[in-house]
Structure formats: structure tokens, C-alpha cells
Amino acid sequence: MSKLNTNSNAYIIIYSAVLVVVVAFLLAFMFKALKPLQDANVALDQKKQILYSLNIRGLDGNEAEAKYAEVVKNEGEKDGQKYYLCEIDGEDILVVSLKGMGLWGGISGYIAIHGDESPIVYGAYFNHESETAGLGAEIKDSQTWQEKFIGKKVFVDGTQDVALSVVKKVDNPETQVDCVTGATLTSIGVNDMIKNGLKNAGKNCCELFLDMQCVKDSAAANTKIEEE
Numbered sequence: 409m410s411k412l413n414t415n416s417n418a419y420i421i422i423y424s425a426v427l428v429v430v431v432a433f434l435l436a437f438m439f440k441a442l443k444p445l446q447d448a449n450v451a452l453d454q455k456k457q458i459l460y461s462l463n464i465r466g467l468d469g470n471e472a473e474a475k476y477a478e479v480v481k482n483e484g485e486k487d488g489q490k491y492y493l494c495e496i497d498g499e500d501i502l503v504v505s506l507k508g509m510g511l512w513g514g515i516s517g518y519i520a521i522h523g524d525e526s527p528i529v530y531g532a533y534f535n536h537e538s539e540t541a542g543l544g545a546e547i548k549d550s551q552t553w554q555e556k557f558i559g560k561k562v563f564v565d566g567t568q569d570v571a572l573s574v575v576k577k578v579d580n581p582e583t584q585v586d587c588v589t590g591a592t593l594t595s596i597g598v599n600d601m602i603k604n605g606l607k608n609a610g611k612n613c614c615e616l617f618l619d620m621q622c623v624k625d626s627a628a629a630n631t632k633i634e635e636e
Contacts, residue, residue, distance in 0.1 A: 458518055487608055492518075506519060509597050512544070514537045515547065529557045532558070543594070
């Protein structure tokens with residue numbers, strides 16, 4: 409019986425092909441096996457971001473899940489934008505999802521709004537895909553910068569025009585937040601994201617807020633009846 413020639417072209421090609429198939433199978437198996445865990449982690453991270461915008465931080469996974477279930481009463485979506493009706497200490501708060509572009513890639517965030525007559529920012533959280541560490545990445549990493557949005561007026565009085573903005577020089581502290589130092593272009597991206605996202609919210613959030621409030625009130629009423 410002739411000895412297998414491991415130096416032949418045929419052997420190398422067949423060996424490489426088998427190796428590729430085996431590795432591809434293992435990778436596909438691992439991806440499928442881990443996908444539920446990955447999806448759960450993505451969902452948990454999103455819930456934590458929404459809680460961050462409500463100034464609720466420092467919770468582990470189980471605590472975050474429980475807190476999210478406690479404060480988020482309803483969810484809605486319109487024109488591709490998501491809204492979350494929340495309740496903290498008996499006050500209704502609307503969290504608006506935002507998406508935009510930074511210097512190097514996508515950015516996103518959540519802004520929590522409260523107040524009926526003149527809505528103001530309850531809290532804010534921003535995220536990014538690939539901004540520069542220590543500069544543009546500060547939109548995510550700096551809680552101090554995010555907290556500068558708290559208490560800012562959202563809309564121009566009596567209109568749906570967005571008053572909230574990120575600027576290089578603050579002239580109106582009632583509506584403006586100063587940009588991240590050394591990250592002008594990323595800050596412009598955040599400003600554009602806020603303007604575009606809240607412009608849509610100005611058109612939609614009142615209607616959605618009322619719809620979601622009705623659902624929440626209806627659920628509470630049903631629970632009360634059942635308890636009685």
C-alpha cells in the first residue's frame with residue numbers, strides 16, 4: 409500500500425477544504441448556541457440606557473430588569489422612533505429614542521422629558537459606536553456632561569420647534585448645553601441628533617403620550633377591579 413503524500417497539491421487542497429468546513433461549522437454552531445445570550449445582553453443594555461436617561465444608574469443585571477419593569481409602563485413607536493412612558497414617584501415621564509451620526513460612526517441616545525405646559529429634560533444618556541476615547545467618547549463616558557441637560561427647556565414656548573441644543577458657547581443657559589471639549593464635530597452630531605429626533609417627538613409625542621397613558625390607566629383600572 410502506497411504511503412500518503414502529504415506534500416502533494418491534492419492533499420493540501422483537500423486538507424484545507426476540510427479544515428475550513430469544520431471551522432465554519434463550529435463557528436456557526438457557537439453563534440447559534442450563544443445568540444439567545446447575546447440577544448438578552450443587548451436587550452438588557454438597552455434597558456440600562458433607558459434607565460440611565462431616567463438618572464437611575466449603578467444597577468446590576470437583575471436589579472436593572474426589576475427596575476425597568478417597575479418604572480416603564482408602556483412603549484410605543486411611530487415613524488421608526490421609539491417612545492417609553494415611564495413613571496417615577498407618581499410623575500409621568502416620556503423617554504424619546506434618538507439616532508444620529510458622530511465623527512467616526514453612529515451615535516444614539518435617550519432623552520427623558522417631563523412637564524406638560526413647558527416640557528423640560530428629566531435626564532439624558534448618549535452612546536456611540538467609535539468616537540475617540542477621551543474626546544468624542546465623552547458623550548457616553550461623562551455622566552457629568554450628560555447631567556448638564558437636566559432641567560433644560562425642550563421646545564420653544566407655544567411651538568413644536570426644538571429649543572434644546574449643544575453649542576460651543578452658551579448664550580441661553582435655559583436651553584443650551586456647552587459642547588464636549590475637544591470634540592466639536594461629535595458635539596455637532598449630538599446637536600443634530602437632538603434637533604431631528606425631538607422635532608419628530610414634537611409632532612408625535614403628545615399623541616403617543618396620551619395613547620400610552622390611556623393604556624396604562626386602563627391596565628391600572630383593570631388591576632383595581634380585579635383586586636376588589
